[in-house]
Amino acid sequence: MADCKWFPVCPMKYFYEQGELDRKWIEIYCKGDWRSCVRYHMEENGQPHPDWMLPDGSLDERLRK
Numbered sequence: 001m002a003d004c005k006w007f008p009v010c011p012m013k014y015f016y017e018q019g020e021l022d023r024k025w026i027e028i029y030c031k032g033d034w035r036s037c038v039r040y041h042m043e044e045n046g047q048p049h050p051d052w053m054l055p056d057g058s059l060d061e062r063l064r065k
């Protein structure tokens with residue numbers, strides 16, 4: 001399965017590369033089941049969503065800058 005098309009520009013990639021996000025999110029969603037990602041669908045639908053919202057739709061205040 002191909003990676004999520006949003007991965008190159010997704011804040012989750014940035015946070016992961018900064019060492020601030022657990023790799024499991026990338027493996028489960030971005031390089032796996034991106035169809036289940038809440039961020040993906042909101043992006044597709046043009047719905048605003050915070051950078052610190054995780055793929056499952058929960059908010060991680062630790063990532064809030």
Ligand code: SF4
Nearest residue numbers: 004007010030037040
């Ligand atoms: S967090 Fe969601 S939208 Fe962002 S790259 Fe991963 S699967 Fe795609």
